[in-house]
Amino acid sequence: MRLVREWTSPLARLMRRYRDPVVVQALRSAAAASIAYVVALRLSPESAPLTAPLTALLVVQVTLYATLTNGIRRVNAVVAGVLVAIAFSQLVGLTWWSLALLIVASLAVGHLVRVDEYVPEVAISAMLVLGVTTVGDTAWARVVETLIGAVVGLGCNLLLPPPVWVDEAGESIEELARRLRQLMLRMGEEAAGRTPVEQATQRLYEARRLDHDIVEVDADLRQAEESLRLNPRVREGLLHRVVLRTGLDTLEICTVVLRVLARTFTDLTKEREPEPLFAPATGAAVEQLLSEIADAVVSFAVLVTSPASTSAESAESRLAAELRQAATTRDKLAQLLLEEVQRDARTWQLHGAVLTEVNRIIDEMDTEHRSRRLFEELDRNARVQRERMPRLTRLREGLRGSKLRRRNSGRKVENAD
Incomplete structure (x- = not known):
């Protein structure tokens, strides 16, 4: 049995690599360009009709949803850029000054044909196509090739749907959760000892940098959402989109609250320096609580990215258990903070802020709260769809x-x- 696994493992790796969205997209692009070139060889008088595969390559990059919604504008942008390039190739050819005029003319044409956000693609298409049209004989042959490439590109998007980017978005969400966990663990360890102001400030800067990570994850999620829409290979696409989106929203709220908690720790360090942040027992409770919340954050990310129902049930059970344990530790911390305030009331506002912020993170990841948000978001999407269509x-x-x-x-x- 072990020998069979060793023989089949390279095949399994090959199959996983073949199903990788990047590989699928590359194969789709190559297939569309090749088909467009073969068709153009029969319909165009040119001996090397490279404009057709180039246009198909540009068009096939969009997802199926973008093809049906914004695809016409994008194709118009590509066609307009190709036509501008054809005109320049017939009149002046490619020089440094003609390239500058080409860009200006392409941007102006893009605004005239109303392609909206795809105006830069007019200039991009024109520059790319100009390199292969400097030796063309007739302009109409290039127009035919452009239309062939556009039709083939649209056909490939309809017959061969683009890859689904859900796994990549899920990996980004889990990676964000792991970064949150690492920061929480460091903050908990430092809260249990004597923390210099510079070190607490450094943690605050790290929490602020997480905002940039959220922007990157949001871009990956938008790509995944677009790949799910109107894709015949996806069932319950709306549910997948809502689960991932609400999950990222929750992690974003947790990130904001963690940044506020880092700010509170920094202020508390300034107030109590050179004394420790908390008493020994309180500091140990803070460290334990942040460690438990950090584990719950990762479990929450696994829950919202689990594709199978069995995996989701297991992740939900684990998350619920971790949140119950965190709630118990929070109650213990609340009692210890109360005792500290009774002994020394100078920083009672900051102690209360610490308790409020950790409590907010626990509440945001609560399973009942998550289910309620899911239903609200599904109802909102259904209402928007009814109003739109x-x-x-x-x-x-x-x-x-x-x-x-x-x-x-x-x-x-x-x-x-």
Whole structure:
């Protein structure tokens, strides 16, 4: 059995690599460009119709949802850029000054044809195409090649849906959770001892840098959301989008609260220097609580990114147990902080802030709170869809009602028999 696993492991790695979204996207692009080139060889008088595969390569980069919603504008931008490049190749060719005029003209044409956010793509397409059109014989051949490339690119997006980027977005969310965990662990260790002001300030800067990580994760999540929309290979795409989006929102709130907690620790260090941040017993409770919350953050990320229901149930059970333990430690910390305030009331506001902030993080990851947010977000998406497409909504409700009436009539016939 071990020998069989050794033989099959390279094949398994190859299959995993083949299903990688980056590899799938590369294969789609190569296939679209090759098909466009073969078609252009038969329809274009040029001996090397490279404009067709180049246009297909530009068009096939968009997702299926973008193809059906913004694809027309993007294709218009590509076609407009190609036409501008064809005109320049026929008139002046490629020089440094013609390149500058080409960019200005392309941007102006992009605004004229109303391609909105794809205006820069007009200039990009024009510059790319100009390199292969400097020796063209006739402009209409390039127009034909451009249309062939556009049609092939759109066809590939419809027949070969783009890859789904959910796994990559899930990995980004889990990586963000692990960074949060590492920062919490460091803050807990330092809270249990004597922390210099410079060290506490450094943790505050680290918490602020997490905002940049959230921006990157949000970009990955937007890409995943777009790849899920109108993709025939995905079932329950709306549910996947809502689960990932609400999960990232929760982690973002936790990041903001952690930054506030780091600010509180910094202020507390300034107030109590050269004394320790907390009494020994209180510091140990803070360290234990932040360690338990850090583990819960990672479990929460695993929960929102788990594709299988069994994995999600296991992650949810683990998260619930960790949150219960954190709540117990929080109550213990609250009692210890109360005793400290009774002994020395100088920093009671900061002690109260510490308790409030850790309590907010625990509440944000609570399973009941998460379920409530999921239902609210699903209801909001359904309401937006009804308002945006009322006719389609009425058609769906009519079909659903007719199915229900047929099912009820069938049951009445069976009962009568």
